[in-house]
Amino acid sequence: MARQALIEQRPWLLASIAAAVAYYFLRDNPVGEGTWGLLAKGASVGLLAVYSWVRVPSEWRGRDGILLVVALVLAAAGDVAIDLNFVIGGAFFASAHIVAVILYLTNRHPRPSPTQKMIGAGLLIGTPLVSFLLSGAAEVAIYGAFLGAMASAAWMSHYPRYRVGTGAVLFVISDWLIFSRMGPINLAPLPDLLIWPIYYAGQVMIATGIVQCLRGEQPVR
Template sequence: MPKRALIERRPWLLGSMVLALAWIWLQGSETPGLYLLLLKAAPLLLLAVYAVLRHRGNDTRSLAGMLVLQAIGSALMDYMPLIALNALLVAYLIGLGMFLVHRRVEMDGGRKASALALTLGTPLLCYFAAERAGVGVPLFLGLALGGMAASAWISTFPRSRVGLGASLIVAGNVLGIAALGGASGGSGPAAALAAWPLFYLGNLVLATGVTGELRMREDFL
């Protein structure tokens, strides 16, 4: 039965990855903007569906909420940036709360140092990226993003997947902010091309890592 259930859920994960590749391929094309907006949101929305089907519980509902809000924020960034930034802010606050519930009681020095670097370094990177692009990004967004990544790093979830995924989400956001100004030349176009793939890959690695770990713990118990 568990094997059959996993097979039934895989199409959502596969569909998410296929649509992510489709958006990467079609961005910058002559495809109408509305279709691109929906296509940009769809991969994370399907990932949210996969998460709640893979494991049913408060943690995966929080994870799904984080993914849905990130989908909205990512899709609306070029059209309604204020709504998009607020959606991302709430998403990372949800993620922060979820990971703090699973924080480690004891941590080694390397894990503490990494968490501190993410907490303090992420808002600074967001600030410098925004300054370079000539746009304004709320400080709270950088703090929430850094807090989410740091809490993922010090959580009981595996660093090789969940911690790495959160770090990739940070990288994707920073590059996305750097590309907001639409600056020509320099690192602007490269940042725009790399931002969303890193953002999506981070969410993919994080979501599958969280749901896989929760399912393994449930099976063990």
């Protein structure tokens, strides 16, 4: 019954999950390294953008729904571009983070707790620092500043912290695993196994958490 409801009511989310699973198992073979792999990878978050657009009716969508969709589209472009050119892919993701920061800052929690403030500050400062320590590259630390601002703003927003905030933290962790490949700390085989599922799970949590709030199904905090 639950699966049937998912197919009937949220087909774009189901299609996104199917694309993400397909990419995970295709990425290490010749098919996954070519056009089909890139299509599956881009479709994973791209279909989350479609899900977000369709799931929130136009009369409820407003600025926040549009910002969410734009951030997801930019991230999907980054997913594809980063396999072709690391710098261009990073630029797409940095742009996605800027859009997400605007979304979260315009939806700040009116009364954040001391713990929430502490975690938000830790993400803002710690994300670029850890990014630099893992990669040893100044340009990665600069990107890490955008990443940390996004995660910090998500945690400090009025969206559910243990859905949207945690999703943003998962995004940070997945990027840290990528950066670990560049520096002296060898975490193999964890990056190969975990980067994609952690990243995608984070994006799903962010998208579904915000969509449910915009639909009034999940109370803001």
